Amino acid sequence: MSERIGVYICHCGTNIAGIVNVADVSKWAGERLADKGVVISRDYKFMCSSLGQELIQKDIKEQKLTRVVVAACSPHLHERTFRNACKGAGLNPYLCELVSIREQDSWVHTDKVAATAKAKAIVSGGVARVIHHEALEPLRVPIHPATLVVGGGIAGIQAALEIADAGFRVYLVEREPSIGGHMAQFDKTFPTLDCSACILTPKMVDVGNHPNITLLTWSEVQKVDGYVGNFAVTIKKKPRYIKTEDCTGCGICWEKCPKKVIDNVFEAGMGNRKAVYVPFPQAVPKYPVIDDVNCTYYLKGTCKACEKFCPTNAIDFNQKAEEITVEVGNIILATGYDLFDARRIPQYGYGKLANVYTNLEFERLCNAAGPTGGNIVLRDGKTTPKTVGIVHCVGSRDKNYNAYCSAICCMQSLKFAHLVRERTGAEVYNFYIDIRTPSKGYEEFYQRLLEEGTRFVRGKVAEVTNVARVPEEEGKLIIQVEDTLIGKQRRIPVDMVVLSSGMQARHDSKEVAKLFGISCSADAWYIERHPKLDPVATMTEGVYIAGCAQGPKDIPASVVQGAAAAARILGKIQQKEIALEPVRATINQDQCSGCRICNNLCPFNAILFHEDKMVSEVNPALCQGCGTCVAACPAGAISGTGFSNEQILSQIDGLLLLNISNAAVPIEQ
Amino acid sequence: MKQYAYYPGCSLESLGKSYHVSTLAVASALGVELKEIEDWNCCGATAYFPVDELLAYTLTARNLAKAEKTGLDFVAPCSACYKNAYFTNSYIQKDPDLADHINYALEADNLHIAGTSKVRHLIEVFINDVGFDEIKNKVTNPLKGLRIAPYYGCQILRPRKDHEDVENPQYFEGLLSTLGAEPIDYASKARCCGGSLIITNRKAALDMVRILLQDAINHNADVIATTCPMCDVNLEVYQAQVNREFGTQYAIPVMYFTQLMGLAFGILPGHLGIAKRQVSGASMLALAQNTK
Numbered sequence: 001m002s003e004r005i006g007v008y009i010c011h012c013g014t015n016i017a018g019i020v021n022v023a024d025v026s027k028w029a030g031e032r033l034a035d036k037g038v039v040i041s042r043d044y045k046f047m048c049s050s051l052g053q054e055l056i057q058k059d060i061k062e063q064k065l066t067r068v069v070v071a072a073c074s075p076h077l078h079e080r081t082f083r084n085a086c087k088g089a090g091l092n093p094y095l096c097e098l099v100s101i102r103e104q105d106s107w108v109h110t111d112k113v114a115a116t117a118k119a120k121a122i123v124s125g126g127v128a129r130v131i132h133h134e135a136l137e138p139l140r141v142p143i144h145p146a147t148l149v150v151g152g153g154i155a156g157i158q159a160a161l162e163i164a165d166a167g168f169r170v171y172l173v174e175r176e177p178s179i180g181g182h183m184a185q186f187d188k189t190f191p192t193l194d195c196s197a198c199i200l201t202p203k204m205v206d207v208g209n210h211p212n213i214t215l216l217t218w219s220e221v222q223k224v225d226g227y228v229g230n231f232a233v234t235i236k237k238k239p240r241y242i243k244t245e246d247c248t249g250c251g252i253c254w255e256k257c258p259k260k261v262i263d264n265v266f267e268a269g270m271g272n273r274k275a276v277y278v279p280f281p282q283a284v285p286k287y288p289v290i291d292d293v294n295c296t297y298y299l300k301g302t303c304k305a306c307e308k309f310c311p312t313n314a315i316d317f318n319q320k321a322e323e324i325t326v327e328v329g330n331i332i333l334a335t336g337y338d339l340f341d342a343r344r345i346p347q348y349g350y351g352k353l354a355n356v357y358t359n360l361e362f363e364r365l366c367n368a369a370g371p372t373g374g375n376i377v378l379r380d381g382k383t384t385p386k387t388v389g390i391v392h393c394v395g396s397r398d399k400n401y402n403a404y405c406s407a408i409c410c411m412q413s414l415k416f417a418h419l420v421r422e423r424t425g426a427e428v429y430n431f432y433i434d435i436r437t438p439s440k441g442y443e444e445f446y447q448r449l450l451e452e453g454t455r456f457v458r459g460k461v462a463e464v465t466n467v468a469r470v471p472e473e474e475g476k477l478i479i480q481v482e483d484t485l486i487g488k489q490r491r492i493p494v495d496m497v498v499l500s501s502g503m504q505a506r507h508d509s510k511e512v513a514k515l516f517g518i519s520c521s522a523d524a525w526y527i528e529r530h531p532k533l534d535p536v537a538t539m540t541e542g543v544y545i546a547g548c549a550q551g552p553k554d555i556p557a558s559v560v561q562g563a564a565a566a567a568r569i570l571g572k573i574q575q576k577e578i579a580l581e582p583v584r585a586t587i588n589q590d591q592c593s594g595c596r597i598c599n600n601l602c603p604f605n606a607i608l609f610h611e612d613k614m615v616s617e618v619n620p621a622l623c624q625g626c627g628t629c630v631a632a633c634p635a636g637a638i639s640g641t642g643f644s645n646e647q648i649l650s651q652i653d654g655l656l657l658l659n660i661s662n663a664a665v666p667i668e669q
Numbered sequence: 670m671k672q673y674a675y676y677p678g679c680s681l682e683s684l685g686k687s688y689h690v691s692t693l694a695v696a697s698a699l700g701v702e703l704k705e706i707e708d709w710n711c712c713g714a715t716a717y718f719p720v721d722e723l724l725a726y727t728l729t730a731r732n733l734a735k736a737e738k739t740g741l742d743f744v745a746p747c748s749a750c751y752k753n754a755y756f757t758n759s760y761i762q763k764d765p766d767l768a769d770h771i772n773y774a775l776e777a778d779n780l781h782i783a784g785t786s787k788v789r790h791l792i793e794v795f796i797n798d799v800g801f802d803e804i805k806n807k808v809t810n811p812l813k814g815l816r817i818a819p820y821y822g823c824q825i826l827r828p829r830k831d832h833e834d835v836e837n838p839q840y841f842e843g844l845l846s847t848l849g850a851e852p853i854d855y856a857s858k859a860r861c862c863g864g865s866l867i868i869t870n871r872k873a874a875l876d877m878v879r880i881l882l883q884d885a886i887n888h889n890a891d892v893i894a895t896t897c898p899m900c901d902v903n904l905e906v907y908q909a910q911v912n913r914e915f916g917t918q919y920a921i922p923v924m925y926f927t928q929l930m931g932l933a934f935g936i937l938p939g940h941l942g943i944a945k946r947q948v949s950g951a952s953m954l955a956l957a958q959n960t961k
Contacts, residue, residue, distance in 0.1 A: 346837035349856075467856045467884050469876070 003037040003131050006065040007123060008056055010047035010072035012102055017045075019106035021116040025071070028120050033127050039063055048078050056082070057089035067133065068096040069126040071119065074103045076530070092135035094582065094642065099126035121655050128654025132647045136582035141621050143229040144329035145169065145573050147566075150221055150512075153181020154555055155547025156334035157203050158562030164212035166570050171326050172207065173235055174217045176265065178283035179204055181336055185266060185360065187367040187374070188419065189555060190411040191445035197369065201282045208284040214326075218289055222323065224516055227606075227621035228542025229329045229578050239319040241276075241290035246314035249286030253306035253315065254278070261294045268360040271371030276306050280369065290315075330542045330569040333526060334562060335512060337503040337548035340395030340402065347463040348394065348499055354379040355477060356464055356497045359412060366419050376424050378496060385495035388420050389479045391461045392432040396502030404523060406502030407552040410436045413500045414446055417454040429455045429492060431481055439556065457492070459484045464497050503552040516543050517604045517622075525551045536565040539624065540604055541580065544568060583625035583642035589615045591637035598629035598638060671798055674736035674743050674786070675703035678750040678898075679711050685747070685898030687942025691927035692746050692791060694941060698807055698934050699799050703744065706735045712750040715865050723770060729757040730771045734782040746791040746927075748824035748897035749864075755788040755830055790825055792896050792926060796840050801847045809935040811849025817929065818853050818890035819845055820881070822900040823861040835859065844926065845894065848933040857884040862903040872914065878903050879911045882919050892922045894929055901925060905946070922946065 007029045011017035022043040030041030040063050044052050047070055059065055068091065070082045075098045083093035101119045109115040145168050149160045152174030160170045172179070183189075184204075186196035207213055216235055223234035257274035266279040273279070275295040278288045296303035297317060307315040342350035342358050350356045355378050357365065368374035377384055390413045396406040410432065417428040435456075437443045450456070459481045468474045469491070476493035483490045505524035506512070513520045518538040519527045526545045529537040536544050546561035547553070553561070572578060587598075587607075594614035599607050606622035607629060609615075618629070618638075630640045639645065681689035696703050709732045711717075713725035733754060736743040743758070745751040761768045761784035772781055795804065819841035826835040838859065842852040860881060863874035881904065885893050895901040905923035912919055924946070931941040938944065 346834075465856050467880060469880055 003067045004039045004063060004065050005033075005037045005067040005069060005127055005130060006056065006059045006063065007033070007038050007041040007127065008047055008052075008068070008070045008072075009041070009043040009101070009119075009123070010052070010070065011043060011045045012047075012072060012106075013045065016072070016102050016106045016119075019109060019112055019115045020101060020119045021112065022119075024116055025101075025119045025123060029123050029127070033124060036127050037067070037131065038127060039065070047072050048081050053081070053085040053088075056085050060086065060089035060091050065091065066095065067130045069123065069130050070096065070098045071101045071123045071126065072098060074100045094136040095130070095133050097126045097130040097133065099123060121657055124657055125651040125654035129647050129651035132644065132650055134641065136641055138579040138582050139620055140577050140579050141227070141229045142577045143572055143575065144231075144327050146171065146326070146328045147569055147573075148173065148221075148231070148233050148326065148328040148331045149334060150332065151181070151334035151336055151547070151549070152176075152179030152207075152215075152217065153334060153336045153547060153558070154183045154200065154203075155336075155549075155558040155562040156181070156332065157200075157207055158559045159332045159334060159546055159566045160207055160213055161203065161210070162563050162566035163569060164210045166566075168212060168570070168573055170210075170213045171233075171235075171328065172213055172215050173219050173221055174215075175220050176279065177218050177240075177277070177287075177289040178279050178285070179207060179215070179217060180280070180283070182360075183555060184280060184282075185268070185367075186363050187370070188415060190415040191441045193415070193418070197282060201284075204282065204284040208286075215285060216324075217285060221512075221515065224331070224605075226327075227619060228540075228580070229572075230621070231328050231331060231542065232325055233328060233331070234323055234325050237322045237324065239292070239321050240287060241292065241315065241317055241319045242287050243314045243316050243319075244285070244287045246312045247287045248312055248314075249278075249288075250311065251278075252309050252311065254288055256305045256309045258303070258305060259294060259296050261291060267371060268358065268364050270361050270364040290317075330544065330572060331516060332544045332546055332562075332565045332569070333512070333516060333518070333549055334546040334558075334565075335506055335509065335549045337552065338506050340406075340501040340504050342394055342499045342501050344401065345394065347465075348391065348461070349464040349466075349477070349497070350499055353464065353466055353477060353497075355385075355495065356499060359409070359416070359498060359500045362416060362498045366416075366423065374423075376420060376426075383495070384424050385420075385426050387427045387429070387492075387494040388417075388424075388496045388498065389429045389431060389461075389464075389477070389492060389494040390416055390498045390500065391464075391479070392430065392500050393460070394499040394501045395504075397433060402502055402504065402523065404502075404552065405436065407436075408554045409500040409502060411442055411445070411554065413498075414449045414454075416498055416500075417449055418452065421452055421454065426495075427455065429457055429479070429494065431457050431459060431461045431479065433458070433460055439554070457481060457483050457485075457490070459490075503548060506549070509549065516540070518543050518545070519603070525549065536561050536568060541578070541624070542572075580621055581625060583640070584620050584623035585618045585625065585627070585629050585638050585640040586620075587616055587618055587629075587633075588637045588639070589613070589617070591635050592616055593635050593637070595634065597632055597634065601628050601632050603628065670700055670702050672702045672704055672741055673789070673794065674739050674741040675705045676709055676712075676732055676736070676743060676745045676750060676754070677705065678745060678747040679714075680747055680898035684902055685925075687946070688746055688898055688901070688925045688927060690940070690942040691925055691931050694936050695795075695927045695930045695934065698931075698936065699795065699803065701794070701799060704739070704741065706732055706743075709735065712745075712753045714749060714753075718753075723767075725753075726757045726760065726767065727771050727774045729753050730761065730782050731775060731778065731780060733758055733761075733784075733786060733788070734775055734780040737782055737784075737786045738780075740786075742787045742789050742794075744789045744791055744794055746896075747899070748790065748822055749899055751788065751790040752824040752828075752830075756828075758784050758786065758788045790896070792825075792841065792844070795930075796844055801843060804844070804930070805847050808848060808933045810933055812845075812929065812933050813849050815850040816853055816889055816891045817845050817850045818855060818885035818888065818893045819858055819926075820862075820885075820893050820895050820900060820904070821859045822895065822897050823859060824864075824899075825896055826859055841894070841896070841926070845929070848929060850929070850933075853885070853888040853890050855884050855888045855890075857881050862900045864899060864903075867903065867907065874903070875907060875911050875914050878907050879915055879917065879919075882908065882911065882921060883917075886919065886921060890921065892924055892929075894924055894926045896926055 009026045026043040086096040087093040160172045219237045225232040254274040259275035260272045263273040276290045292298045364370040395401040462480045479492045544565040546565040547558040592615040717725040845852040863877040866874035
């Protein structure tokens with residue numbers, strides 16, 4: 001039986017109709033593609049509007065259409081709209097094909113004649129393809145109500161609390177001994193200047209006490225099996241060497257521990273901790289960790305001072321790493337960021353010139369709970385600086401390092417300038433390329449700083465040096481900069497330099513993304529499903545992202561994303577089951593040679609290998625229908641619903657306008 | 670034996686004669702054959718490019734075309750020659766229109782250029798092609814205890830060529846360590862020496878030299894090592910004028926890196942042009958020879 005196909009060409013206002021002659025395409029399809037089964041061809045101003053959808057539905061009923069081709073925008077945008085419209089009229093939604101004549105045609109061409117010809121080819125391809133479509137039914141799978149949150153910074157904390165407060169189980173995994181993340185290290189938060197710890201620690205305590213949150217600190221995810229609704233996650237709990245059931249967090253162990261270690265994580269190298277430690281006084285959980293790399297007992301076999309003094313016998317030097325497996329329905333990755341390594345810009349002197357600090361070091365320096373008790377002093381520990389230079393955009397907005405803007409550095413630098421002036425009265429210079437203060441209350445903060453008398457020099461700093469040229473520069477750090485507002489080179493001697501290092505994706509973000517089956521951008525940030533309309537979901541069903549793991553952002557934005565990811569997941573949990581796209585690959589086991597080429601290519605870890613039968617199989621719940629394995633299989637044993645060889649080859653024939661009636665009549669050029 | 674098309678450049682025939690002599694001595698010790706390009710001409714230096722770019726490129730292209738004919742890499746010991754040749758060659762590769770103009774002129778000399786030769790600085794040939802291991806094998810007289818300030822200057826690095834690190838390169842330090850010396854770490858190693866500024870603004874140029882000398886001296890350098898005749902002249906010959914201008918008393922020896930290599934290889938100072946130096950390197954020489 002030949003198909004009865006309806007073709008619908010969208011104007012998208014002038015988006016498409018401004019370049020493509022839509023009426024001509026519609027007329028052409030109706031005439032030239034008639035012997036392919038096109039019985040009706042229309043164009044309409046906005047196909048996605050309810051009137052446009054009703055038009056299609058009316059035709060399906062009246063013209064008894066068995067296939068629908070819509071030529072409009074990218075399937076990312078409206079495939080679901082048109083599939084639902086078809087479904088509403090009683091046609092299986094997978095018998096509808098959306099081809100893009102906007103992103104792939106009108107938006108990328110200026111030649112109207114050629115763009116119209118191309119639109120015809122695209123429509124022709126869609127028609128040739130849709131003939132081979134099959135009616136498909138979505139797969140329905142149950143959703144496990146528990147959620148895994150990876151990363152205990154502010155984004156992960158917010159997400160965990162939202163879900164737990166709604167009454168569902170959350171496993172919160174954090175690789176450091178305490179939750180809190182970068183926010184716990186900061187002194188004040190911009191623009192309100194409230195104390196970072198004061199607003200964060202109540203949330204940390206809530207996480208620690210919440211009956212619905214299982215907190216797994218000093219732990220890392222090892223393996224992720226399963227698929228949306230039914231993940232099995234293996235988590236490695238690193239040995240704390242502390243029996244947490246006995247430990248009261250009294251602190252005698254770290255008081256008595258004789259071994260001092262430079263704390264490169266929480267104190268950013270500015271202070272010390274002991275070999276048995278909690279990173280900071282408000283740590284959650286309160287249990288310490290013994291650092292077995294630096295602990296004297298593990299180095300020399302003796303000491304055990306902590307064990308001797310522990311009043312509850314909670315020290316266990318023989319503790320081993322433990323692996324646990326938890327079942328969850330959804331996952332949130334809130335793994336945060338790393339600081340750009342300022343040593344990569346040697347001309348700024350960090351690591352060579354003592355009084356050049358990074359922003360994170362400076363946060364610890366002015367934190368009342370930090371190594372100097374909040375006194376802003378030079379590395380000698382006593383001299384108060386009289387002039388301080390703050391350099392913006394270190395490693396950001398620089399094609400040699402990271403091209404992107406790190407989003408927080410302007411406001412953070414303004415905050416530093418305020419704190420320096422408030423506490424030391426020093427003269428402060430801010431060296432900026434552009435000041436970017438686009439959020440609520442931020443611009444007002446900038447104005448306040450201008451009024452406070454902070455000096456602003458517009459120009460990218462060329463270098464920070466201690467090589468003096470004139471006597472006044474002796475003993476100072478000299479900032480060489482082109483002041484672009486006056487068009488002159490300047491050398492400004494200061495006592496202290498603070499480098500506002502930008503944000504970078506975690507050093508291991510690519511491996512973590514692979515573990516969870518999601519993708520990273522070129523800069524290694526996790527990629528969201530849609531940059532505007534779906535910012536916390538990923539292309540992998542059931543895996544969400546929040547906070548700086550997705551890209552540079554400040555605390556309010558991280559909180560928003562944590563809450564948004566939680567809301568998305570709560571919606572899924574409430575539905576109890578999820579319908580999965582039936583567009584997926586299947587392996588013909590009789591043809592499979594067991595070569596396993598497809599196993600490693602699958603970006604979603606959806607292909608498993610049966611050792612006994614020596615054949616591969618696609619897990620239909622995990623498969624996202626990308627088609628990679630179909631193309632790669634040397635035996636041609638894999639086919640995809642929605643992208644069978646027949647469908648693809650027919651679409652190519654259609655695009656090339658092969659076998660089209662009167663093909664000899666050329667398309668009007 | 671490794672062969673190269675050697676372009677000494679004008680400086681090495683006069684002021685930088687000792688660079689030329691020591692280069693040939695060291696190259697031969699390392700089994701490197703430097704085949705001087707026949708009938709070469711001036712590279713245009715810094716003076717010609719602002720006057721007429723196309724003619725300046727053509728001037729350099731003539732030397733490059735001669736090297737290209739031999740199929741050998743073009744090697745220059747002078748940083749300015751190297752920079753001019755490097756960019757002329759890469760522009761010829763990237764800009765067919767420029768290449769056409771230049772080739773039209775070169776036709777008069779029966780020459781043609783496609784930009785296929787690689788353009789190299791001498792120090793980079795020694796380090797990358799010969800290698801530290803091979804160099805170390807030739808060291809019979811390690812420069813033990815000698816604190817050397819490696820002075821890269823600017824043109825060898827900038828504008829950025831294919832070097833990855835123009836801010837804090839390390840290869841010169843690596844070479845000096847291989848010779849048994851102690852390279853010092855100082856901020857000014859890649860700062861400009863003033864180039865030909867001495868002609869137009871004497872005082873500003875002398876101040877630039879002063880800053881470099883002072884930085885090296887602040888780090889207790891015994892000697893400054895150079896890779897370019899222009900830098901060498903500025904740092905060495907103008908020391909007396911700097912002293913007069915600023916009341917300083919600098920007397921720090923300045924040597925070509927090839928001279929230091931030669932000393933480490935046990936080549937006699939007379940064969941390295943060391944007697945031709947302005948500032949006496951006697952103290953340093955004594956130190957080098959004591960370790961024999």
